[in-house]
Structures are given as C-alpha cells and as structure tokens.
Amino acid sequence: MNLFFEESGDFKAGAVLSQQGEAYQVEMASGKRSKVKSKDVMLQFASPSPAKLLEDAQAIAQDIDLDFLWEVAGEDEFGFAELGTEYFGHAPLPHEAAGLLLRLHSSPIYFYRKGKGRYKAAPQASLQAALAGIEKKKQQALVQAQYVEELKAGKLPDSFKPMALQLLFRPDKNGIEFKALDAACRELQTTPPRLMLSTGGLASPKDLHYAKFLFEFFPKGSGFPEVKIPSVPADLPLADVQAFSIDDVTTTEIDDALSVVKLADGNVRVGIHIAAPGLGIKRDDAIDAMARQRMSTVYMPGEKITMLPDSLVEAFTLDEGKKCPALSLYATLDPSDWSVISTETRAEIVPISANLRHNDLDALVTEEALAENSGEYPHKDDISLLWQWVQVLERGRMAKRESFGLRPEQNNRVDFNFYVDNDVVTITRRKRGAPLDKIVAELMIFANSTWGKFMADHGVPGIYRAQGGGAGGWAAKMQVRMVTHAAPHQGLGVDQYAWSTSPLRRYTDLVNQWQILACLEHGVTAPLAAPFKPRDADLFAIVSAFDSAYSGYADFQSGMERYWCLRWLAQEQARQVDAVVLKDEILRLVDIPLVIRLPGMPQVARGLQVKLDLLRWDEVDLTVEARLLEIPTAQQSADTEPMDEEDEAMLQGMEDAAQEDAEAAAEGAEESAGDNAGDETAGATTTPVPAAE
Known part of the structure; x- marks a missing residue:
C-alpha cells in the first residue's frame, strides 16, 4: 500500500512499511523513511508507484484551468475528492x-x-482584487x-529625481524605487550614495554630506517663516561710549x-556690550520657538544655518554706525594695578563706532607693537589699555586654575580658518593667543563669570558650564558639563561660568540674557519674576536638548x-606632504588640520615631522590613504635633536588634552575662536587644534 500525505506543508x-495504530512507517523514493500520522494521509493507493504518482499529479496540476475550476467549485466548502468528481466527470483516479x-x-x-483537504472558493470581489494586485x-x-537597467547604464530614472535625497536618507523600503536602487547597487557592487553621485542624483559629495545633515536635524527645511521684528523698550538710555567689535572679516x-x-x-571704565535680542524676544513667543528648536547657529566652511531669522539678526547685530540695544557690563578699574573697583550691568542703547576685523589688524596688533x-x-x-588689563585677568585666572591643582593653560595652539568662495577653499593658520584674540577671550570670560555670579547672587537659575569636582576618575571629574546652578569651571580658573555673550547664535545665552x-529689573524679587524660576524643569530640558x-x-x-x-x-x-606625528599611528598634516591614521607606522617620538x-x-567616506616616505635623519632621535617651539607647544597641548579632556586647555580661547573668529561666520570656520594636532 502507498500513501499520499502532507508533511510540513509539502505533499509527499x-x-x-508498517502500521502501528494511527501511525505508518513510510519509505519515500529517495530511501528516506518517515513516520506519518493517519490524520495527515490524503490518499491511499496501490498503484502507480509513489514516484510515478507525484510525477503524474504535477502534470495534472499544471493542466488544470484555475478559472474553470473556481467556477465549478461553487460557493460552498468542499473536499478535494468531491470537487474532483465534479471537475473530471468521474471519481478521480489517485494521480488525478x-x-x-x-x-x-x-x-x-x-x-x-x-x-485538511478541504477548501472554499474565494468570493468574486476578493478574487478580482487579488488578481489586480498580482x-x-x-x-x-x-x-x-x-529602473535597474537605467541605473546600471549610468542614468538616473526620471521618477528618482524628486526623491533622490529621500531614497538615501529616509527611503520607503517597500517602494520599487528603493528596491531598484538596492538591486542596482548589489549588481554594481557600490553604495547608494556613490550610485546617486555617478548618475547625477547628487551634484557633489558636499551636497551629500549637507543633505544628510539636513535630513537628520532639519527635516522640515532650514528656512524661516516671515517674522515680525519685536520692539525693545522705548525708554532705554543712550550710552555715552563709542564701542567697537573685533571679529573675523566675514562675521x-x-x-x-x-x-x-x-x-x-x-x-x-571698560564696557562689554552684548547684543540684546532678549529685550525683544519673549519666552514662548514665535521667535523663541524657532530659536529653541534650533538651539544654535550651525557653522560649516562657506555656509551657516542661523539660529534666528536674518531679519532679526540684522535688527540686533552690533553693526558699525548703528545705535543698538545691548546688555552692557561696565567694570571700573584702577589703572595702577588694573584691579576691578566695581561692576555694573545696564540695558541701554550703545553707539557702535567700528567693526574691526582680525584679517586687517592681526599683523599690526602684535605683542611687540x-x-x-x-x-x-x-x-x-x-x-x-585693554591689553594691559587682560594680561592681569589672565594671570588671575591662571593662579585660580593652579589653586584647583591644574597646570597653567597653554595658549600657543594654532587655529585654522576656512574660507570658501565658489567652491575654492583657502585654509589659513592663525596662532591662538594673539593680542586681539586674548582681549576678546578674556573679556568674554570675565563677562560670563561676572554675570554668572550676578544671577547666583539674586537666587535666579541660569545655564552654567562647570568643570571639575565630579565623581569618578580624573577624566570624569574634568569633563565639562552644563548645570543650572553656579559651579566652578576649574579649567578656566573661574568660580562660575554662564554662557551669556552670544545670544544671537546660542540659545543658552539667550536664556541667560x-x-x-x-535680575536687573526686579532685584531681590527676580526669583519670582524671571522667565525661569528655581527648579524649573523646562530649564533642565533646555540643557539636555542643547x-x-x-x-x-x-x-x-x-x-x-x-x-x-x-x-x-x-x-x-x-x-x-609634511605631517606631524601625534601619537602612534595618528598624524596631522602641517598645512591643514587633516588628521589621518597610518597603519604600520614605525614607533617614533611624538611631535616628529615626517613626509607622506x-x-x-x-x-564620500572622508578617508585618506597614505604611505610613509621618510623620517628626516635629523629627527630620528628626540634625545639629540630638540623640538622647535611649535612641536613643544603641540606636545604640551596634547598632554593637557589627555589629562584634562582637552577642554580645560582650549576653553580659554572658546570665546575668541567660538564667539568672534570664523566659526560664527558664513564664509569661514575656525578649527582650534594643538599646534600639530
């Protein structure tokens, strides 16, 4: 006796060979044996052979007209044998x-x-819908x-053009466009971004990187709706000063x-005057919502995405020749020792006499000059005069820093400025710690520290940057963190440090403003009147989001x-090109801030200059492959050849970075490189690195 049965969804x-109760021992044509339960048996037959039955059954199945079979089946449930009699016109043979x-x-x-063996014909509407789907x-x-053939031929299908970026960064993986792109990439052994570039879906790798960032951080686009410029109080006094700014040429x-x-x-009396959009923007208004969503201006060489609409920036930026609303910090100094006699904060209108530029003055304003x-x-x-005071300020910070157990800050690091014009890039070096840099950096640190204390003294929370005193090992303790109460920033050498000097481009600074x-308006009642009250959960949310x-x-x-x-x-x-060894296999080119890894690099002293x-x-991947050409003989032994000043600065900077998580060594220039140098401009960015990082 032979059996036709179902096993694991297949018919065999x-x-x-034998039967025990409700189970059969069955041998297939392949010689494999299986235990088959009687409930899984569809047919019992004596002939033909099992192999012949399967062969004939498959031939019969291919010849059956499905549409005719569906009509014959009717609307009621049926068994296959019953339908067989109706379809074949006789009781079906085993193979039928x-x-x-x-x-x-x-x-x-x-x-x-x-x-088991029982079916029901699908309703006509369902069948038609299913056939249409097929x-x-x-x-x-x-x-x-x-689509696949067009992509393989180097042509971008027309339907891909409006969705090229979406296919790369937020694709519908069930769509035929994505499936075609994926299939073409597999056949060409390439990646979707490279295929998009080769077929014209993207104009350049720059567009690729920029679009990827926008899709992640600005999914609704980087533009602004029309906004009404808010007014400032009409009774602000006019300051009796002639203020000037110091910035990069493209700021x-x-x-x-x-x-x-x-x-x-x-x-x-020295005045530090900060643009005051906080006099016009109010918490939870439409402009605040825009700024809070972005949290900061985004910088890149040649471009930027501002935190605030251009029209509002133009209304509050401290442009030459304008009288601008400002939050001013005045320090009265004794020039005999440059000690601070008193400080005063005012909201006022400040005349701006000049916008000075680093590019014009750095060569003129040197320590020697x-x-x-x-x-x-x-x-x-x-x-x-400011140069004399800031040197005293710096010495005071360094003394405070050393009292925290830290070594003196290293200022002989190098900044790299990027300028892009019509896709032509210029990269220039500028040593950090130049007088104009130091003047701005020290005075911004002074303002941020003074205003941080001002808020704390009034019992008003703010957003502070703190360093040191944390739990864990040295690195954890020295990690810079943002908090809502006054706390020391040991790396800067100040008792508190609240970002307050860049309200046009950092949301934290706008909040602190x-x-x-x-505090200025309400005095002792400020904790009750401030936009953010003590223990305001929203302030913690802002810190996290920022x-x-x-x-x-x-x-x-x-x-x-x-x-x-x-x-x-x-x-x-x-x-x-020339490169400087940072550590082990890590090198940085001398002329530009490009850091690369060179596997197999021989063990040489850090700071050595080599040729690659x-x-x-x-x-696309932003990778570089290089090989070592030579290590100059004169540099083979660090013991016999002293390093030049730049290499010494680099090594000291690296040691500080390793010990203090880099920021303690660099934060002193944060306000200079971050608030005033090119990283806040549309045409340039500034990358601070060690002298040979």
Missing part, C-alpha cells in the same frame, strides 16, 4: 485527485483552505527592472563690542571641515 508520497489537491493548495487567492506587482516588477552675527572711557578721577606703541589703527589707545535682565544639538552640529562641522581639507588636497594637487605620499582620498 511513499510506500508503507493528487494533482487536483496540488493545484488547490498552490492557489490561495482562488481557494481558501478550511482544513497584475500590479507584475507591472511594478517590469518597471523596477527597467555677520556680531554679538559683542567693547568700549573704554577714562574717568575724571583717573580710573578707567603694543609694547612699542607702534602702528596706526582704529581704537589703538583703547586696545592698548533673559535671566540677567530679570547638549544633544550642539554635539550634533559640532560633529557636522568637523565632517565638513574634513571634506574641505580633502578638497584642498585636490585643489592644490598635493601628493607629497598621499595615495588617494575619498570625499
């Missing part, structure tokens, strides 16, 4: 019954399975295949300006600077 046939069962089982859109899939498969968001007035009693009182430039006497204005956004923006800026470094290599046709042969670089 075999000869019975088996063939019919195979056909029923393989046609689920025509026949719904209701049990036909649609067939047509889509043909279109998809056409447009001018947050800060300075002024110097010699008083009749021989003392000096200041010592000799040489050169002619605007506000020369004011800058000379609101809090400072509340940290996340600021970190993402910084990563993007770093990636775009790396892209422009690679563009510089192509532009300058750089092949053999650049083999290739990839603007």
